[in-house]
Amino acid sequence: MSKRKEGCGNVVGNYELGKVLGEGSFGKVFLGRNVETGEKRAIKALSKDKIFRNKMVDQIKREISTMKLVKHPNVVQLYEVMASKNKVYFVLEYVKGGELFAKIARHGKLKEEEARKYFQQLINAVDYCHSRGVYHRDLKLENLLLDEDGNIKVSDFGLSTFSQQVKEDGLLHTACGTPNYVAPEVIVDKGYDGAKADLWSCGVVLYVLMAGYLPFDEPNMINLYKKIHKADFKCPDWFSAAARKFILRILEPNPKIRITIPQIFESTWFKKGYKPAKFKEEKCNDTDDHDQLFIESNEVTVTEKGEHKVSKPAVLNAFDIISLSEGLNLSGLFEKKLGARREKRFTSKCSAAEIMSKMEENAKPLGFNVKKCDYKMKLEAQTMGRKGPLTISTEVFEVSPFFSVVEMRKAGGDTIEYDHFYQNYSTALKDIVWTAEEKPVDSSR
Numbered sequence: 001m002s003k004r005k006e007g008c009g010n011v012v013g014n015y016e017l018g019k020v021l022g023e024g025s026f027g028k029v030f031l032g033r034n035v036e037t038g039e040k041r042a043i044k045a046l047s048k049d050k051i052f053r054n055k056m057v058d059q060i061k062r063e064i065s066t067m068k069l070v071k072h073p074n075v076v077q078l079y080e081v082m083a084s085k086n087k088v089y090f091v092l093e094y095v096k097g098g099e100l101f102a103k104i105a106r107h108g109k110l111k112e113e114e115a116r117k118y119f120q121q122l123i124n125a126v127d128y129c130h131s132r133g134v135y136h137r138d139l140k141l142e143n144l145l146l147d148e149d150g151n152i153k154v155s156d157f158g159l160s161t162f163s164q165q166v167k168e169d170g171l172l173h174t175a176c177g178t179p180n181y182v183a184p185e186v187i188v189d190k191g192y193d194g195a196k197a198d199l200w201s202c203g204v205v206l207y208v209l210m211a212g213y214l215p216f217d218e219p220n221m222i223n224l225y226k227k228i229h230k231a232d233f234k235c236p237d238w239f240s241a242a243a244r245k246f247i248l249r250i251l252e253p254n255p256k257i258r259i260t261i262p263q264i265f266e267s268t269w270f271k272k273g274y275k276p277a278k279f280k281e282e283k284c285n286d287t288d289d290h291d292q293l294f295i296e297s298n299e300v301t302v303t304e305k306g307e308h309k310v311s312k313p314a315v316l317n318a319f320d321i322i323s324l325s326e327g328l329n330l331s332g333l334f335e336k337k338l339g340a341r342r343e344k345r346f347t348s349k350c351s352a353a354e355i356m357s358k359m360e361e362n363a364k365p366l367g368f369n370v371k372k373c374d375y376k377m378k379l380e381a382q383t384m385g386r387k388g389p390l391t392i393s394t395e396v397f398e399v400s401p402f403f404s405v406v407e408m409r410k411a412g413g414d415t416i417e418y419d420h421f422y423q424n425y426s427t428a429l430k431d432i433v434w435t436a437e438e439k440p441v442d443s444s445r
């Protein structure tokens with residue numbers, strides 16, 4: 001039997017629950033230890049009763065499936081969700097360094113450089129989640145945790161439903177908590193843009209990091225709302241002129257003219273000392289990573305008796321074609337169904353050499369460097385993406401001299417950027433892409 005340590009000694013799934021790490025707006029967070037592997041996790045427990053009472057089941061299911069797709073070094077990862085008779089448990093990444101809030105409460109305000117570093121990480125996390133349609137809606141210092149290397153991890157991303165209430169109109173409304181970080185348009189509560197509202201909260205976070213206190217803080221709620229509504233705040237005299245100007249652009253009460261994330265990435269104050277987020281290598285089952293081939297491409301290939309080696313594209317036989325498609329249904333070859341995958345294919349009636357040259361020619365104007373090796377090609381973006389430079393490996397397979405299959409796969413970078421690239425690239429290649437016309441089958445023949 002497993003040994004029970006501190007706390008209530010409960011076991012949930014494979015996790016032994018230990019001390020309480022925190023108490024959020026919607027339940028307690030426990031330290032959990034996997035009894036098989038010893039791995040530590042933060043386990044957030046929520047009463048089912050609350051969810052059913054608020055008719056939030058479907059929304060929560062949707063949010064959970066989205067959250068499982070969010071993997072960013074500055075976002076607390078959701079690993080799994082479990083349920084008992086009365087509770088739902090979120091198994092989350094355990095973040096060792098505690099809350100940034102506690103650091104400010106203990107040591108006071110931060111120097112501009114340090115505040116900027118945290119803010120850059122916060123914006124990286126927020127931008128990544130927004131690009132996946134996930135909004136936080138309750139960003140505040142208490143939701144920013146520090147890992148063992150002193151980097152930020154944003155908690156509760158995508159779990160905003162729990163801190164909201166369903167009112168008679170059936171819509172979500174922010175639960176009565178302290179609104180110090182809430183954007184003016186959210187207070188008015190007539191519907192708002194989640195991205196712009198999150199950005200306002202990031203502005204409040206930045207102010208608190210540099211000032212050591214809140215920009216809007218009034219004991220009386222009505223007065224607090226009035227101040228937020230007019231963005232009535234003052235920067236302390238230790239803020240640099242550039243920092244003041246920057247914060248004023250974020251704490252702009254009109255969401256239509258508030259600075260946007262792309263504009264933040266371009267601003268001088270933000271760019272200073274910026275380091276892009278470092279992503280862990282994604283575990284990938286694709287054994288056939290074309291990258292390897294480019295490492296070997298400088299090696300001398302042994303050919304027979306002075307024979308000049310002429311490279312040829314790999315040939316696909318009937319079995320290969322069937323294995324590329326879904327069973328005997330060849331429609332998988334014709335791209336449409338592969339839309340959301342990292343691996344994409346198109347067919348062409350041009351020669352393999354012609355396909356290679358068209359692909360190279362069209363990759364360059366889209367901002368990609370090209371390396372070729374026989375009928376394989378690697379495209380690498382010249383600019384940084386959300387998850388580093390987008391890198392794509394491609395290979396042309398010959399089915400017959402007049403019919404080839406081109407396979408492309410993401411070797412690095414962000415999946416959404418890859419999908420976007422593929423759309424542009426396949427449009428640019430429309431002259432060589434061949435699509436089967438969907439003619440009705442004549443069954444009389």
Ligand code: ADE
Binds near residue numbers: 021029042098
């Ligand atoms: N407190 C709240 N969430 C936490 C987490 N994921 N790790 C550590 N402490 C926390």
